[in-house]
Every structure is written in C-alpha cells, then in structure tokens.
Amino acid sequence: xTPVGSRxxxxxxxxxxMSRSAEASSVASGDIDALRFLRRRKVLVLPLAILAAFVxxxxxxxxxxxxxxxxTDLGLKLTPPAWLADGVAxxxxxxxxxxxxxxxxxxxxTRISLITSLLGIVLAxxxxxxxxxIAGYCRGWVDSLIMRVADMTLAIHIYxxxxxxxxxxxxxxxxxxxxxxxxxxxxxxxxxxxxVLVLRERDFVTAARALGCPGLWIMARHLLPNIVPSLIVLSxxxxxxxxxxxxxxxxxxxxxxxxxxSWGVMVAxxxxxxxxxxxxxxxxxxxxxxxVLSVNLVGDAIRDLLDPRSxxx
Amino acid sequence: MRRFLLSxxxxxxxTLWLLTMVAFVMTRLTGDPLDVLLDARATEDDRKAMxxxxxxxxxxxxxxxxxxxxxxxxxxxxxxxxxxxxxxxVMERLPxxxxxxxxxxxxxxxxxxxxxxxxxxxxxxxxxxLGKVIALLGQSFPTFWLGLMLILLFAVTxxxxxxxxxxxxxxxxxxxxxxxxFTVAGIMRLVRSAMxxxxxxxxxxxxxxxxxxxxxxxxxxxxxxxxxxxxxxxxLIFVGLLAGAVVTETVYAWPGVGQLVxxxxxxxxxxxxxxxxxxxxxxxxxxxLVIDLLYIWIDPRIGLAETTVRRG
Numbered sequence: 106x107t108p109v110g111s112r113x114x115x116x117x118x119x120x121x122x123m124s125r126s127a128e129a130s131s132v133a134s135g136d137i138d139a140l141r142f143l144r145r146r147k148v149l150v151l152p153l154a155i156l157a158a159f160v161x162x163x164x165x166x167x168x169x170x171x172x173x174x175x176x177t178d179l180g181l182k183l184t185p186p187a188w189l190a191d192g193v194a195x196x197x198x199x200x201x202x203x204x205x206x207x208x209x210x211x212x213x214x215t216r217i218s219l220i221t222s223l224l225g226i227v228l229a230x231x232x233x234x235x236x237x238x239i240a241g242y243c244r245g246w247v248d249s250l251i252m253r254v255a256d257m258t259l260a261i262h263i264y265x266x267x268x269x270x271x272x273x274x275x276x277x278x279x280x281x282x283x284x285x286x287x288x289x290x291x292x293x294x295x296x297x298x299x300x301v302l303v304l305r306e307r308d309f310v311t312a313a314r315a316l317g318c319p320g321l322w323i324m325a326r327h328l329l330p331n332i333v334p335s336l337i338v339l340s341x342x343x344x345x346x347x348x349x350x351x352x353x354x355x356x357x358x359x360x361x362x363x364x365x366x367s368w369g370v371m372v373a374x375x376x377x378x379x380x381x382x383x384x385x386x387x388x389x390x391x392x393x394x395x396x397v398l399s400v401n402l403v404g405d406a407i408r409d410l411l412d413p414r415s416x417x418x
Numbered sequence: 419m420r421r422f423l424l425s426x427x428x429x430x431x432x433t434l435w436l437l438t439m440v441a442f443v444m445t446r447l448t449g450d451p452l453d454v455l456l457d458a459r460a461t462e463d464d465r466k467a468m469x470x471x472x473x474x475x476x477x478x479x480x481x482x483x484x485x486x487x488x489x490x491x492x493x494x495x496x497x498x499x500x501x502x503x504x505x506x507x508v509m510e511r512l513p514x515x516x517x518x519x520x521x522x523x524x525x526x527x528x529x530x531x532x533x534x535x536x537x538x539x540x541x542x543x544x545x546x547x548l549g550k551v552i553a554l555l556g557q558s559f560p561t562f563w564l565g566l567m568l569i570l571l572f573a574v575t576x577x578x579x580x581x582x583x584x585x586x587x588x589x590x591x592x593x594x595x596x597x598x599x600f601t602v603a604g605i606m607r608l609v610r611s612a613m614x615x616x617x618x619x620x621x622x623x624x625x626x627x628x629x630x631x632x633x634x635x636x637x638x639x640x641x642x643x644x645x646x647x648x649x650x651x652x653x654l655i656f657v658g659l660l661a662g663a664v665v666t667e668t669v670y671a672w673p674g675v676g677q678l679v680x681x682x683x684x685x686x687x688x689x690x691x692x693x694x695x696x697x698x699x700x701x702x703x704x705x706x707l708v709i710d711l712l713y714i715w716i717d718p719r720i721g722l723a724e725t726t727v728r729r730g
Contacts, residue, residue, distance in 0.1 A: 253429065256706075257436040260699040264664040264676075265691065266444065268683045273447045349560045353665055356562045357680075372563055376669075379566055380574045387570070390563030397558040405554075 149406055152399035159396050162212055163219035170209035171197075174366040178204035183382045199384040201374055207384065210366035211392050217367045218396065221278065222347040225285030226340050232286060233293025234336060238324050240294065241301030248298070255291035263288055264357065271359035281351050281360045288350070289343060296339055300332045338411050341404035345397040352393050368393050426710050430703045437699040438489060441692045442482050453686075472498070489696070495689040499682075504689035508675060508697060514584055515667070515674035518597060519660045521590050523652075525598035526605055526659075534609025535644075538617060539636055549606060556603030561662065565596040565669035582671040597666040601655050605648060612644040619643075650712045653705040661698055 162169060172195070182204040184196045192199065198208040240251040263284060270280040304310060305328065313323050354360030355369030363370045368389040375385025452465055452474070460468075469475040473484065488495065494504045529552075537549035572592060573581035580589050616622060617640055625639045626632075664676035671677070675694060682690040 253432050253436065256429070256433045256703070257440065260433060260437055260702040261440060262661050262679075262695055262698040264661070265679055265683070265695055265698075268680065269444055269447070269691070272683055272686070345558060349558075352560055353562055356560075357665065357668060369560075369562075372560075372566065376566060379570050383570055383574075386563070386566050390560060390566065393560050393563065394558060397560070398554065401554055401558050 146406060149403065152402040155395060155399040156403055159215060159399070160219060163215040166213050166216040170206075170212040171195075172206040172209040174205065174210045174213035175364050176205065180204065183378070183385075185382070186384050186388075198388050199382070201371070201385045202378065202382075205364075207371070207388055210371055211368070211389055214366040214368045214371065214389065214392070215396075217361055217365065218348050218351060218393075221281055221285070221351040221361075222344050225282050225347050225351075226289070226343055228282060229286040229289035229343075230293050230336060230340055233290035234297045234329070234332070236290070237294035237297025238301050238328055238332070241298035242305055242320065242324050242328065244302075251294065252298075255294055258287055258291055261287070264354075264359070267354050267359040268357065276355075276359055276362040278361060281354055284354060285347055285350060289347070292339065292343070293336060296335060297332055300335060301328050304328055304331055334411055338408045341400075341407045344404065345400040348393065348397050348400065422714070423711070426707060430707045433703050434696075434699060437703075438486055438696065439482070441695040441699075442485055444695075446478065446481075446688070485692075494693045494696075497682075497687050497690050499685045499687045499690075504687075504693045507690055508678065508693045511673065511675045511678045512697075514672065515660055515663050515676065518590065518593055518663055518666070518672060518674060519656065521594035522596075522598035522659055522663075522666075523601070523656055525594050526601045529598070530602045530605035531609050531645075534606040535613055535636065535641055537606075538610045538613030538644075541614065549610065553603040553606050556599055556601075556606075559599060561596060561600055561665050562669050564599060565592070565666060568592045568596060569669075584672055584674075593666050593670045593672055596669065597659060597663055600662060601659060604655060608648040608651060609644065612647045613640060616640045616644040646716060650709050650716075653708055654702070657698070657701045657705050660701070 178200070181193065181196055181200050182202055184200045184204070185192050186199040186207075187194055187197045189199075196206050196208070198206075198211065200206055201210075236251050240248040266287060267280060267284045270283060274280060301324075310323060310327055313327050318326075351360055352367065352369030352372070355362075355367040356373045357369075358373070360369055361367035363374070371389035372386045372393075375382065375387070375389075378385050452460075452468055456464060456468060466475065473481060476484075485495070492505065496502060497504045497507050500507065533549045533552060537546040540546055569581045569592065572579045579591050581592075583589060617636075619640075622635060622640050625635045630639075660675075663672075663674060664679055666672065667674050667676035668680065675697075678690065679694055681687075682694070
C-alpha cells in the first residue's frame with residue numbers, strides 16, 4: 106500500500122523515522138544486553154542446546170531416525186529399552202505393542218510438535234494481532250465487538266470444541282491448529298490492543314494522521330512495528346503451552362490420529378500397558394517434559410531480557 | 419458506578435448469547451443424530467417421524483429460536499441417548515467433578531501459598547529458586563503424563579493407592595494431585611508478587627517497628643492483605659480446573675462431567691453437549707463478573723474510571 110500522493114516526502118520520512126526510533130529504543134537495549142545476559146545466566150546454555158536439538162531433530166527427522174516410525178515387527182513387540190535385561194540394539198528405547206521403534210517414533214514426533222507449535226502460534230499471532238490492532242486503533246463498536254468475541258471464545262470449553270471438531274472433520278492437524286488459534290488469538294488481541302491504545306496517542310501517530318495517512322497504513326507501518334517485540338515475548342511464552350496442548354489433544358484422540366507418532370498418541374498407546382511395559386508411555390512423555398521445560402526456561406529468560414520490569418517479579 | 423455495573427452485566431449477557439449460538443451451531447455440525455438413533459433398517463418414514471418428534475425437521479433458525487426460548491426457562495431438552503432431561507444428566511455427574519476439582523484446588527493451595535509466601539520473604543535465596551523450579555515444573559508437566567507416572571509409581575509399583583475409578587478418599591488422592599499440580603505455578607506466582615508488594619507497604623514497616631515477631635508480621639499482617647488479588651482470581655482458576663478435569667478424568671476413569679463429554683460426543687448427544695458447554699460458559703462468564711464486582715468493592719475508584727483501564 107502506498108501513501109497518498111499530495112504529501113511532502115521528507116515529512117513522511119520524518120514520521121517514519123519517529124515511529125522507527127520508538128521501535129528501536131525498545132529493542133536496541135535488549136541487543137546490547139543479550140550477550141552479557143547469557144554470560145550471567147549460564148543455566149540457560151543447556152535449555153538452549155536442547156531447543157536447538159529439538160529444532161534440528163525436527164527438521165532432520167527422516168535422516169536421523171534409525172527405523173521407520175510406523176514399521177511394525179511383531180517379533181520384537183514390547184521389547185524393553187536396550188539397557189534392560191531383554192533389550193535389543195535395534196530398539197534402543199524399546200518398542201511398543203506393534204514392535205515399532207520408540208526412538209524413531211520420538212524423533213519423528215519432534216517434527217509433529219515443531220510444525221504444530223510453529224504454525225499454531227504464527228496463525229494465532231497473525232489473527233490476534235490484526236484484530237487487536239484494529240480494535241485498539243478504531244475503538245468504539247468495532248473494539249467492543251472484537252473484545253466480546255474474545256470473551257466468548259475463552260468461555261468455550263476447549264476440550265469439547267476439540268472433541269466435537271474431531272468427530273466432524275476426523276482427527277488431524279487441522280483440528281489442532283483450529284483449537285490453538287481459538288484458544289490463543291485473544292491473548293495476542295488483548296496485548297496488541299492494550300499497546301495500540303497507548304501508542305495511538307503518541308506524536309508520531311498524530312503526525313501521520315495529520316499528514317492524511319490512511320488508517321490501514323498507520324496500523325501496518327507505524328503501530329505494528331512498535332508492538333512486535335512484546336508480541337515475540339508473548340509468543341515464546343506460548344510455545345511450551347502449545348506443545349503440551351497438541352500432545353494432550355492427541356492423547357484424548359482429538360488431535361493427530363494414530364499411527365502418526367505424535368508424542369501424545371504414543372503416551373496414549375502405552376496407557377493400558379503402564380503396569381507391564383512402562384517405557385511405552387514414559388519415554389515419549391519424558392521427551393515432552395524436557396522440551397517444554399527448556400522452552401519455558403528460555404521463554405522466561407527472553408521475557409526478562411526484553412521486559413526488565415518483569416525481572417523484579 | 420451503576421452504569422459500570424450495568425455495562426458489565428450487559429457484556430456478560432452478550433457473551434453468553436454468543437455462546438449459545440456457537441453451542442447450537444457446533445453441535446449441529448457433528449452430523450445427523452438420526453444416524454445414531456435409528457438402525458440401518460429404519461425406513462424413510464421412520465426417519466421423518468423421529469425427526470419430527472425431536473424437532474429436527476424444522477429450519478435451523480427456528481430450531482435455534484425454540485432452543486433459546488427453552489434454555490432461558492432452564493429446559494435444555496432430553497438426551498437423545500437416554501431420553502432423560504439433559505440438565506439432569508449433567509447435574510448427576512457434576513458433584514463428582516466438583517469433588518475432584520475442590521480437592522485438587524485445596525492441594526494446589528496447600529503447596530502454592532506457603533511456597534509463594536516464603537519465596538517472597540526470602541527473595542533471591544535458595545528457597546526462592548526452589549519456588550521458581552517448582553513453578554517451572556508445574557507449567558511444563560503434561561497433565562495426562564503426570565497422571566500416568568503417578569499411577570505407575572503409587573498404584574503399580576508401590577501399590578499404595580487405587581489406579582482408577584471413584585470411591586473412597588483413597589481414589590481421590592492421585593487424581594487431585596494430578597489436576598491440582600497444574601495450577602500450582604499460577605497461584606504461587608500470584609501469591610509471591612502480591613506478597614512482595616505488601617511487604618513494602620508502610621503498615622508492614624510499622625508492624626515491624628512495633629517489635630512484632632517476624633512470623634506474625636508475615637503470616638498475619640502481610641499475608642492477609644496479599645491474599646486479596648489471588649483470591650479474586652481463585653474463582654477463575656477453579657473454573658479452569660473443572661474444565662481441565664476432562665484430561666484427568668480420562669486418565670483415571672473418573673466418572674465426572676469430563677467423561678460424560680466424551681460419551682456424549684461419541685453418541686452425538688447434542689442436548690447434553692450443549693448443557694455442558696453452557697454450564698462451563700456460565701461459570702466462566704459469571705466468575706469474570708464476580709471478579710469485576712469484587713474489584714469495585716475493594717477499590718471503588720475502578721467503578722468510576724473508564725472500562726478500558728482494567729480490561730486494557
């Protein structure tokens with residue numbers, strides 16, 4: 106979208122620069138601190154390494170997994186992990202009731218977790234931010250409508266929605282994404298709206314409006330860049346939640362359907378075997394726990410880094 | 419003040435009205451209940467007769483209007499499965515979910531409040547770090563897996579407690595820990611930050627200056643005031659617990675509302691699903707309203723200021 110023609114270009118640049126400097130001041134201090142921050146918090150090295158591994162394994166899953174995640178071998182069913190008495194080398198973390206290799210399934214499950222959390226957060230973030238900026242900028246009835254719908258989506262029992270969708274569409278990635286967006290968009294909308302309500306009174310917005318910039322241009326060019334840092338912080342704090350949500354929905358049968366190796370599906374597979382073959386449920390659950398712990402540790406640290414106020418709390 | 423109250427109540431009603439529409443549309447999406455109710459031998463006439471008995475042959479907007487009219491009077495129709503009033507069926511299961519939710523909430527408070535207080539008082543010490551670790555674990559544990567691990571440890575290996583079902587108090591232990599663990603982190607953080615605020619207040623300094631024992635200052639003077647913000651959110655946290663109970667109920671085969679959800683969706687039992695959806699919606703919206711009212715009661719300035727202040 107281009108600005109309306111009859112305007113002095115230099116003024117536009119000046120207004121742009123004002124909005125950019127507002128943006129810069131909130132990010133730049135973070136950039137300078139980042140290295141020192143990391144050096145002070147050596148605890149973060151391990152979770153960062155785990156996160157890097159999570160992404161790496163997710164991307165390279167087919168090359169890393171020793172076996173196909175869905176290949177069954179009834180001769181090797183319910184083999185314990187290799188370090189136990191009856192373990193075999195072909196099933197390092199043991200096998201499930203169909204003889205599938207748990208290690209390979211966990212590796213491929215990483216990819217499901219990674220894709221769902223990234224897609225879910227991007228979709229929810231985009232929708233929520235757009236609606237939040239519109240609500241905050243337009244105010245009035247538009248604002249009321251968006252916020253009431255936000256209240257309403259939070260009042261809906263999320264597991265009922267998920268299970269109903271699973272019955273309507275059949276379980277799958279689409280349901281999981283819809284549920285994630287349904288649950289998360291309002292968090293972005295609230296935050297974006299709150300910040301826009303403050304920003305819209307700032308001089309650079311008034312200046313842009315005085316120049317005759319269209320509302321859409323102001324929202325996209327002047328308001329949005331200024332709220333991005335805090336939305337990134339918000340996003341890092343949602344990743345762990347979304348990973349657990351996907352696993353939970355899959356566990357309930359309302360998420361990724363078997364035989365896909367979602368970690369939640371794997372835990373569900375081992376539920377009835379908990380007394381005889383503990384590893385089938387325990388190991389995939391452990392993978393969820395380790396990844397989510399790391400994500401949350403790093404997310405908290407990023408929040409502390411970019412939002413020094415929260416450090417005191 | 420009165421305007422603020424009225425606008426809040428009106429907003430709550432609008433939210434609920436939107437919710438009834440979603441509930442109605444959502445449950446109609448799950449397919450034709452006649453397919454479940456009638457067997458394959460049913461003739462076209464049988465289908466028509468059944469549809470007209472259940473009111474499923476009318477246009478959707480008419481069905482919605484009838485549904486809304488009845489709902490306002492507390493009549494949510496009969497379950498397709500049992501032919502008993504849907505509301506009664508849900509109410510029969512609710513006590514079990516409430517029992518689980520209440521115990522879980524108590525477990526959560528017993529763990530979270532003391533840790534929250536101590537980590538505020540001994541800020542930046544090892545106790546505080548321990549508190550943070552517990553909060554982090556609380557946030558990161560997938561509920562369903564925690565449930566299975568507790569079963570593995572306490573029911574299978576140690577054989578101390580039953581693994582599933584409802585019954586005596588022993589049956590409550592594992593499910594309530596599983597469900598309560600989930601809210602420990604949130605409550606602890608609320609208590610800790612409220613305590614930090616309170617400990618800096620002048621009346622705390624005064625109490626100390628008077629020579630009161632430190633434990634008296636912390637647990638009586640400060641905690642009482644610090645508990646106000648967490649308590650206002652307690653209702654909302656509790657509703658969240660009840661909604662989250664679906665997962666815990668599934669893991670422990672606890673026959674509460676959560677299990678009824680799963681049974682009803684499988685059977686396309688619209689009326690029952692709608693009642694549960696609305697029940698949780700009413701609880702959620704109601705609790706939000708109560709929080710707003712509590713805030714006016716605690717701090718009358720809020721009622722005078724613009725609505726955007728707190729919502730913003």
